[in-house]
Every structure is written in C-alpha cells, then in structure tokens.
Amino acid sequence: MGFDVTYADFSAEPARLANAEVERKRTRAAGSHLALDAGGSVRLDFEVEDPDDVPQATLTVTALVSRLGGSLGYAPMDVLLQGEPLVEDLTVPGGGDLPQDNVFAVPGHLLKPGTNTLEIRTSDKARSTLWLYRVTLDPVRERGRSERARTAEAARDSVFSYRTERRLAHSSTATWQAAPRLLFHIDRDERSLPGQLGWRTADGAESAVGFQSSMSDFHGCHRTADGTAYEYRGRLLDRRPYAEETANLSASPLHRFRTEEGWGGGWHTSHELRLLVDDGAAAPVERVTWRDQRGNSGVVVLHAAVTDVAVTGVKASAEHRAAREVAANLLDDRRTKWLAGDTTARLDFTLARPAAVASYSLTSANDFPDRDPRDWTLYGSDDGRAWTPLDSRAGETFTGRHETREFLLRAATPACRHFRLDISRNGGADETQLAQVAFAEAPAGQAFTGYYQRHDEGPIGYRGTPVAAPSSAPSSAPSVPPRVASELETAVASLAETARTLAALAAQLRKH
Known part of the structure; x- marks a missing residue:
C-alpha cells in the first residue's frame, strides 16, 4: 500500500x-x-x-x-x-x-x-x-x-443537539419562530451517520427531517397533535460521543435494547440499539424511523415489555398419567397437553421467585374444543395456603387448536410465588385439557417491534427488549482502550457484512 x-x-x-x-x-x-x-x-x-x-x-x-x-x-x-x-x-x-x-x-x-x-x-x-x-x-x-x-x-460523535425553528406551512406571511431544542441519538453499532429521521409521540404529533451530509443542518416538517402543519428546520448546536452521562442530557428516556433480526425462518442476535429522541414534547416518543447515509433504514414501534416468569412446579387435581398427559406438560413449549377426567379441575403453580404478574396465557390443546376451559378464577398466594382471587373469567372460548390467549389482570397485583387456576366449567365434555400455561411480570420497561432494511436488500424482522441496568460489580475482563475497541467493532461489522454478501452470492450460484 x-x-x-x-x-x-x-x-x-x-x-x-x-x-x-x-x-x-x-x-x-x-x-x-x-x-x-x-x-x-x-x-x-x-x-x-x-x-x-x-x-x-x-x-x-x-x-x-x-x-x-x-x-x-x-x-x-x-x-x-x-x-x-x-x-x-x-x-x-x-x-x-x-x-x-x-x-x-x-x-x-x-x-x-x-x-x-x-x-x-x-x-x-x-x-x-x-x-x-x-x-x-x-x-x-x-x-x-x-x-x-x-x-x-x-x-463516533453520535449524540446531536439542534437549535430549531418552525413556521406555519403554506403561509405567505408566516415567519420562523424559535422551537424547542432537538436532541437525538440513534446507534446500532454500524458507524454510519443518519440521513433522515422521523418520529411520532404518544399524543399524535409527528415530525420528519432530512440532514445535510455534514449534519450541520436539517429541514423537514412537523405536525402538532391538533393537526397543524409546520415547516421545521434546525442548526447544529453540539455533537458528542455517546457516554453513560448521555441519559442526563434529556428528560426523555434513553432506551437501550437487546435486539434480534428475523430472517431464514428464525431470530438471530444482532447489535445493541440505543435510541433517544427529545423534541421538547411532554408526550413520550412511540415510533421512530430512520435512514442512514449508507442507505440502511429501520422502523421501531415502542411498547410495554413484559417478562415471562419461570415456573418450577405444577400440581393438578387430576391428570391422565397412563397417556402421559400430565400437568408437567403445561410448562414446556411442545405440543403435548394436560388432561383431567372431569368437567372441573384445579392447577397449582409455583414460581421460581415471587413476581407481580401482569398477565397470564392459556394455550388450547390439540383436539376436542369442548374440553377447553370456559369459566375459571386465578388466585395468588405467598405461602400456598391462603389464596387471594386475582382474576375471574366466564364464557371464554378458543377459536382454534394450539391457540394461545393472553389475559391481562385488571388491577395491579402483589408479588406472589404461588398461583392457582381453578377451572369451574369447560365446553361440555367429560374431560378438561390445556396445552400450556404461562405467566408474565408487570412491564419492565419498553420493548420494540419493527423492521430493518440494509441497502439493496429486502426488509427483515427487527425486535428488541430492554437491556438490564449495568452491574456495579467490578469486571474481570481486561481493559481495552476505547479507540481500539471501536476499531475492532468496526472490523467485526465489516466482516459480518462481507459474510452476508458471500452468502447471497453462494445462493445465486446454487440457483445456476
């Protein structure tokens, strides 16, 4: 060279x-x-x-x-x-x-x-x-x-702050008026500056802007919650690298997501996504779209995240042991089932730890819809002896076999380790059955659902869950200088992109 x-x-x-x-x-x-x-x-x-x-x-x-x-x-x-x-x-x-x-x-x-x-x-x-x-x-x-x-x-300087102005759209007399500062940070570890950015807040207001390649200015549009449209522009005030202190720059939350990409019939771990958009609005951001200067684009819709709670044991009032259709089958994700030879039944679950359950789900079994539960009550307990009713349902039905239905608890619940599902009526059969029962905790932050599209490729699934707060315990990993770490990450990303390109070429060659 x-x-x-x-x-x-x-x-x-x-x-x-x-x-x-x-x-x-x-x-x-x-x-x-x-x-x-x-x-x-x-x-x-x-x-x-x-x-x-x-x-x-x-x-x-x-x-x-x-x-x-x-x-x-x-x-x-x-x-x-x-x-x-x-x-x-x-x-x-x-x-x-x-x-x-x-x-x-x-x-x-x-x-x-x-x-x-x-x-x-x-x-x-x-x-x-x-x-x-x-x-x-x-x-x-x-x-x-x-x-x-x-x-x-x-x-690397991926935290941007802009002084902004707005003026009424389609008005010959409107002048530019100062608007709240725009602060944003979007990084999925691809070392590319944004070219376009759009966002919507929970009150219905939305904005879309495009940036100069140098990031010095942006121009776009803004629509308020009442539908009033404005031209929207901004001039760069400050840009800086991301740091742990970035969250302190804004009243809006800085989201960190553990992400997965959906392709080839499955979900695959991808880079962490960090996301912050603060335009001074009181309502939180609920949707963000972007396109970077390499032509890659993404859309994420934020929503409450719930976490499945591990169940360590289950006991049933009755089960069909001869056919191995026992209560333990309710805890796996296979298409097995639990069957009780009665029109009513009771199931007692023990969690790995006490949890404030926000929802639970039931999955119908493989056959005979009249064996599905119709009426039931869910109870919670600290000790497995004194039970408190948490949720009651009547006249529920499943529209198909192996259908999972989620039921939200109507009120906040205390943390319980034991839960009882008391089925008081089924669809009219002499037996009662289910394929799976699961419990989920109260929202632990926000997750997202969306899609991602690399330049010159088709869209793929994209989803994320909140990253847990970093541990305060000292790390035993060797210290790596930030610039060296960044260069290594860039090299890894480049190799991953090359691997995808070679895989696509191999697929084309196989067709011929």
Missing part, C-alpha cells in the same frame, strides 16, 4: 485529520465547513511510503461556492500537488445549495516518498467565499477507502 487513509474533514472544529497536517491562510471555521475568502488557501501535508505502488490516486474535494445575495457566487479555485496544478480556475457548481464532490485523477509520478503537499487556493478575484467541507485521497484501486474511514470516525 502506497499511503495510509488520508483525509481532512472540516465539518468539525478542530478538523478531523488522518495522515494529514493542515495550514490555513485567510480562512475561518464556519460550523459545517471551512470558508476561504479571496486569496485564501489550505495546505495539506501527507505521507507516502511507496509511490511506486500507486500508479494513480483519486482526489476528492467536497466544496461549495456561497451565493451573492440572490445570485450565484463566484470563487474559482486552484488545486496543486507539489506545486504542480491539477486544476486551475475551477468554479464549483451549486451556488449556495449543496456541497459538490469534485473528483480529480492524481498522476502517480507526482507522488514522492515522504511528505507530499496538496494545496487548495481561491482566486484573488473571488467575489464570494469557497466553502470547503472535506478532502480525501486514495490509491485509485481503493477509491472510497478514506471516505468510509472518515464517515466511521465522524459517526
């Missing part, structure tokens, strides 16, 4: 640099870019180890010319390498709208071992300013390498 990843990113102050040292004249930092006045220049020194290994390099200068009032601006630039011009008096298109990628071929013979010098100059005749966003340089066979590295580095 002739030289390392090389870039200068002026969307941050100080600029983010890789294999580069920068000197500036007649320039000023302007938030998302570096502004070069007439006669201004940026000199970038970078190291080349073996120029013979680079027959040609690709230079990308991302820049924009500011406007002159309502007219297009004028700030031509020269680009030189070792003092040799690569381009002279180039006028960057755009006129103050969007930054442009200007790509140049760098002849390999201009590169030399050791320190090389790249210079970008604005003309003394410039009437407006040249806005310089970033510079990347790669061997021609590895085009895009430095931009990917730059994006991954920038994505």
